[in-house]
Amino acid sequence: MPITSDFHMHSNHSGDSSTPMEDMIKSAIDKGLSEICFTEHLDLDYPDTPDLPPEPFTLDVPSYKKELFSLKDKYKDKITLRFGIEIGMQAQVTKENLAIAKSDSFDFIIASQHLVDRRDPFYPDFWAPDTVENIFNRFFDQTLENIKLFSEFDVLGHLDYISRYVPEGDTTYSYERFADKIDPILEYLIANDKGLDVNSKVLAYSDILPPNPCPEALKRYKELGGALITFGSDAHTPDKIGCCFDTIRQIALDSGFTEYYTFENRKPVAHKL
Numbered sequence: 192m193p194i195t196s197d198f199h200m201h202s203n204h205s206g207d208s209s210t211p212m213e214d215m216i217k218s219a220i221d222k223g224l225s226e227i228c229f230t231e232h233l234d235l236d237y238p239d240t241p242d243l244p245p246e247p248f249t250l251d252v253p254s255y256k257k258e259l260f261s262l263k264d265k266y267k268d269k270i271t272l273r274f275g276i277e278i279g280m281q282a283q284v285t286k287e288n289l290a291i292a293k294s295d296s297f298d299f300i301i302a303s304q305h306l307v308d309r310r311d312p313f314y315p316d317f318w319a320p321d322t323v324e325n326i327f328n329r330f331f332d333q334t335l336e337n338i339k340l341f342s343e344f345d346v347l348g349h350l351d352y353i354s355r356y357v358p359e360g361d362t363t364y365s366y367e368r369f370a371d372k373i374d375p376i377l378e379y380l381i382a383n384d385k386g387l388d389v390n391s392k393v394l395a396y397s398d399i400l401p402p403n404p405c406p407e408a409l410k411r412y413k414e415l416g417g418a419l420i421t422f423g424s425d426a427h428t429p430d431k432i433g434c435c436f437d438t439i440r441q442i443a444l445d446s447g448f449t450e451y452y453t454f455e456n457r458k459p460v461a462h463k464l
Contacts, residue, residue: 192463194436196226196453198275198299199348199388199423204255205232206247208427212258216266218429226271226453227432228299230423231255234279235287238309248279252295273455275299277348280337281306292343299421299454301388302341303348304334312356323357327364331372338379345454346386346421349403350376355393366407377412386419386452386459387412389443392426394435402439410446419459420451440464 197219202212212229219227234248256274263272274295278288280302292300307330310317318326330353338347349355350373354364366373380387390403404412409420422439426432443451444464452459 194422194433194440194451195224196228196422196462197224197424197426197433197436198228198273198421198453199230199277199301199390200227200426200432201231202229204229204250204258205427206243207232210428213262214429215426215432216262216270216272218432220266220269222433224270224433226273228273228275228454229255229259230275230277230299230301232277232279233288233291234305235284236281236309237279238306238311240311240314250276252276252291256295273298273453275301275454277301277303278341278344279303279305280334280341281309282333282337282340285337285340288341289343296456298456300344300457301346301348302338302344304330304337304352307333307353312353315358317356318358323363327353327369328372331369331376335372335376335379338376338385342383344385345457345459346388346419347376347380348388349390349392349425350387350408351403351405354403354405355400364405366405366411370411373408374411374415377408377415377417381412381415381417384419386421387417389420389422389439389451390425391422391435391439392424392431394438395424395431402435402442406442406446409442413447418448418450420448421453422451
């Protein structure tokens with residue numbers, strides 16, 4: 192069965208998107224999706240970057256919720272809309288993140304590691320001070336530390352996110368290379384009934400890079416007893432909604448999964464793959 196739910200997307204309520212929410216909804220309907228969840232960015236204490244305004248990911252939750260619920264009613268006969276959030280984890284803002292996660296009636300919360308030592312791997316100068324090996328190890332160490340600190344989430348976003356931005360010439364990322372760092376993350380998620388965001392964004396831009404998590408890490412999650420997976424395009428524009436879902440569905444099937452999940456009121460709902 193095709194995947195009919197996209198549970199990771201953004202609109203102009205996120206600091207890195209300028210797309211009106213309604214345009215995202217119309218595109219999802221046109222693509223035949225039956226359910227979507229907006230997961231607008233909240234990333235507190237984000238570093239200054241050359242191409243974004245100061246504090247770009249301080250989400251105005253009331254404004255976001257007001258528009259979403261208005262559109263939810265408008266399109267109720269065509270698509271189901273869910274109220275989600277993607278919270279960027281950093282140890283120093285854990286208290287604030289927990290308060291925001293508990294402050295409203297979110298359907299779904301993604302916890303994501305976007306930074307290493309308050310620096311953004313998207314920018315080339317991030318990689319200059321250290322080796323790729325050390326930086327990856329630090330990224331996974333901080334991911335494990337933060338999911339232990341920040342408990343109010345449903346799935347971990349794009350587990351190996353940092354692999355998207357490895358400098359040209361280093362193509363050696365693999366699950367096997369960092370298994371000793373990744374396995375403790377997977378084991379902790381499983382023990383605490385947390386899931387994985389199976390994220391197709393990279394596939395829309397690259398024929399070389401794997402999705403996040405890479406197929407081997409997703410298979411390992413299943414081998415260890417993991418069951419909760421959601422599918423998300425991480426779309427910031429209408430054309431990317433549901434991108435490459437056939438590919439990540441097959442990866443999930445090859446990994447042994449027979450179901451994927453959506454969320455309502457923070458409760459998982461199973462769907463056949």
